[in-house]
Amino acid sequence: MINGSTHPGQSIPQAQKANNEPAPQPSADKQVTGGAPDKHLRKKKLSNFSVKPEVHTQKYLTESLSPPSQRFPEYHLTMKQKRALRTPDVLMQTKHGVGFTRLHQAIRDMNWEQVQRILQLTPQAILEKDTEGNNAVHLAATWGFSKCLYRMIETPQGFEALSVKNHQGFYPLCCLLGEKFNITFDKGLLNTDPNMPLQASYHESLTTLEEKHDHEAVFAKSVLEDPENIALMNVMARATSQLLLAMSDEIFDDYREEVNLDLQRRNFPVSKLIDFSNKLTLSETLKALTEEDNNNRIVDIMSVLWRLSVFLLESKGSSDPERLSHIHDLLGTMGKSHDIHPEWIEEVTADNHQKFCFLSTGTLGEAAINSSLLNNLYPLKKRSHYFIECSSNHSSPPDLCQINKSCGMPYLAGPSGMANCFYAVNLLFNIDFHSAAGQRLARILTAFTIGTGENTAKEARDGLIITHEYLKCSGRLMADYESRAGIFTSLHKSAKQT
Incomplete structure (x- = not known):
C-alpha cells in the first residue's frame, strides 16, 4: 500500500518539527484551570503580530485518532435517533475540519456495514474526494479493503472512479500496488x-x-x-x-x-x-x-x-x-x-x-x-x-x-x-x-x-x-x-x- 500518501496526513505540532521531539509540557504550577490563558504560555509576541496556538490542529488530531464513538456524535444514538441522520445529504457530508467524508471514514475503519449503508443510499459518494484528491476507490485500494473495492467498482460510479487521479497523479490501481515510482516490466530480467x-x-x-x-x-x-x-x-x-x-x-x-x-x-x-x-x-x-x-x-x-x-x-x-x-x-x-x-x-x-x-x-x-x-x-x-x-x-x-x-x-x-x-x-x-x-x-x-x-x-x-x-x-x-x-x-x- 502507499503508506501515508493517499489519505489525510496528520499535522505535526510546531514544537516537534525542529527536532522531532515531543513538545515540552508546562509545569503543574503554571497550568491554567479557568479564565484567560497564561500569556507567557499561550502567546508569543512578534513585533505587532501575535501567533495563537493551533487549537484547530489539536482538535483535528484528537478527532482523527479517536474511536468512532468520539468522532461521530451519533455513534451511541438509538436506531430511531440514527434514522434521521441516514439521509443522503448527511452520509455524503464532509466532516468539518477533517477533509474527508463519512464513506471515507467507514473505509478507513473497515466498517463494512456502514459502507453498504452509504453506497445503498448514495452511490455518488464514491466520487467525493478528500483533501488529497482521493476518491473512495483510492482509499479502499490503499487500505486493502477488498470487499469494499469489489462492491464499488461494480457500480457505474466506482468504474468511473478508476479513471480519476488524486493530487499526486495516482490512479486507484496504483494505490492498490503500493508503489510511488515507475518500474520497468523487465526489471531483474533483462x-x-x-x-x-x-x-x-x-x-x-x-x-x-x-x-x-x-x-x-x-x-x-x-x-x-x-x-x-x-x-x-x-x-x-x-x-x-x-x-x-x-x-x-x-x-x-x-x-x-x-x-x-x-x-x-x-x-x-x-x-x-x-x-x-x-x-x-x-x-x-x-x-x-x-x-x-x-x-x-x-x-x-x-x-x-x-x-x-x-x-x-x-x-x-x-x-x-x-x-x-x-x-x-x-x-x-x-x-x-x-x-x-x-x-x-x-x-x-x-x-x-x-x-x-x-x-x-x-x-x-x-x-x-x-x-x-x-x-x-x-x-x-x-x-x-x-x-x-x-x-x-x-x-x-x-x-x-x-x-x-x-x-x-x-x-x-x-x-x-x-x-x-x-x-x-x-x-x-x-x-x-x-x-x-x-x-x-x-x-x-x-x-x-x-x-x-x-x-x-x-x-x-x-x-x-x-x-x-x-x-x-x-x-x-x-x-x-x-x-x-x-x-x-x-x-x-x-x-x-x-
Missing part, C-alpha cells in the same frame, strides 16, 4: 537502456538458451505468484465483469467465435474454469474467480482479459481496436521470419490429439521449472515445434527475429501479437503504459506469455513497446522500421552484426 527501448541483453552469467529460458521461467513464476499482482488482476476481473454486461450481443458473438477457434486448435490459452456460453455466465465466472481466497486464478483471468479487452473497446465505440489490428499485422511483417507448420492451425480432436506436440504439463513455457499455475488450461501446442525459422532470409533490413538472434536472445515467433492485443487493457482502464500500474501490467503479461510458451520476454517487450509508441501514428511504423528511425534507430548496430 539489461535494458531506457534511451534505446528495443535494445536488451541478458546477464553475462547466462550463456546458453536453456539457461535463458530457465531464467525467464523463474521470473514468470515469481510475477504470477506475487500477491499484489493477483490482487490487481482480481480488481480488473471484477471491473471487466461489469463491462461485459453492456457489450452488444453481436460483438460478444465475435469474441466467442475466436475463443472457440483457440479451443479447437489449442494454440492459445483457454481455461477450463471459464464459461463462455453467454455474457452473463462469463461475467459471473470472472467474479467467482476473484472470490476464491486461497487459490491463485491469475492465469485463468489472464486467459480471458488478453483477448476480451479489444472487443470491450470496440463495444465502447473506440477506434483503437482498428489501430491495434493494423500494428498487429505489421508486427508479423517486420519480425516473424518463420515457416508455420499446417498442424499449428489444425483442429485437435479425440481421434488425432496424439499426433500433436504439446507443452509439458506442470512446468512453465519452454523451461523445466515446476509450477501448477497452468493446470486449469487446456493442453497447448508447443509453439517452438510448429514455428520454424526460415533457412534463408535475405530481407533488408534484417527483421527483428534475426536481429535478436544475433544478440543471443531466445526467440520463438517474433514480436508478440498477444502483447499487442493485451495493450487494450491499458486503453480500456485509462492506465498509462509508463505508470507503475502500466508497468506492472506489462510484467504480468510478459510472465503470462512466457509461462504459456507463446513468446519470450524480449518478444513480449517488443510487442508492447512498438504498440505503445505507434498506436496514434501506425502509418509511420513501417517507414521508421525500414529507415531505422524513431525507436528503431538503436537497431543500426545490431543490423550490422547480422
Whole structure:
C-alpha cells in the first residue's frame, strides 16, 4: 500500500518539527484551570503580530485518532435517533475540519456495514474526494479493503472512479500496488537502456538458451505468484465483469467465435474454469474467480482479459481496436521470419490429439521449472515445434527475429501479437503504459506469455513497446522500421552484426 500518501496526513505540532521531539509540557504550577490563558504560555509576541496556538490542529488530531464513538456524535444514538441522520445529504457530508467524508471514514475503519449503508443510499459518494484528491476507490485500494473495492467498482460510479487521479497523479490501481515510482516490466530480467527501448541483453552469467529460458521461467513464476499482482488482476476481473454486461450481443458473438477457434486448435490459452456460453455466465465466472481466497486464478483471468479487452473497446465505440489490428499485422511483417507448420492451425480432436506436440504439463513455457499455475488450461501446442525459422532470409533490413538472434536472445515467433492485443487493457482502464500500474501490467503479461510458451520476454517487450509508441501514428511504423528511425534507430548496430 502507499503508506501515508493517499489519505489525510496528520499535522505535526510546531514544537516537534525542529527536532522531532515531543513538545515540552508546562509545569503543574503554571497550568491554567479557568479564565484567560497564561500569556507567557499561550502567546508569543512578534513585533505587532501575535501567533495563537493551533487549537484547530489539536482538535483535528484528537478527532482523527479517536474511536468512532468520539468522532461521530451519533455513534451511541438509538436506531430511531440514527434514522434521521441516514439521509443522503448527511452520509455524503464532509466532516468539518477533517477533509474527508463519512464513506471515507467507514473505509478507513473497515466498517463494512456502514459502507453498504452509504453506497445503498448514495452511490455518488464514491466520487467525493478528500483533501488529497482521493476518491473512495483510492482509499479502499490503499487500505486493502477488498470487499469494499469489489462492491464499488461494480457500480457505474466506482468504474468511473478508476479513471480519476488524486493530487499526486495516482490512479486507484496504483494505490492498490503500493508503489510511488515507475518500474520497468523487465526489471531483474533483462539489461535494458531506457534511451534505446528495443535494445536488451541478458546477464553475462547466462550463456546458453536453456539457461535463458530457465531464467525467464523463474521470473514468470515469481510475477504470477506475487500477491499484489493477483490482487490487481482480481480488481480488473471484477471491473471487466461489469463491462461485459453492456457489450452488444453481436460483438460478444465475435469474441466467442475466436475463443472457440483457440479451443479447437489449442494454440492459445483457454481455461477450463471459464464459461463462455453467454455474457452473463462469463461475467459471473470472472467474479467467482476473484472470490476464491486461497487459490491463485491469475492465469485463468489472464486467459480471458488478453483477448476480451479489444472487443470491450470496440463495444465502447473506440477506434483503437482498428489501430491495434493494423500494428498487429505489421508486427508479423517486420519480425516473424518463420515457416508455420499446417498442424499449428489444425483442429485437435479425440481421434488425432496424439499426433500433436504439446507443452509439458506442470512446468512453465519452454523451461523445466515446476509450477501448477497452468493446470486449469487446456493442453497447448508447443509453439517452438510448429514455428520454424526460415533457412534463408535475405530481407533488408534484417527483421527483428534475426536481429535478436544475433544478440543471443531466445526467440520463438517474433514480436508478440498477444502483447499487442493485451495493450487494450491499458486503453480500456485509462492506465498509462509508463505508470507503475502500466508497468506492472506489462510484467504480468510478459510472465503470462512466457509461462504459456507463446513468446519470450524480449518478444513480449517488443510487442508492447512498438504498440505503445505507434498506436496514434501506425502509418509511420513501417517507414521508421525500414529507415531505422524513431525507436528503431538503436537497431543500426545490431543490423550490422547480422
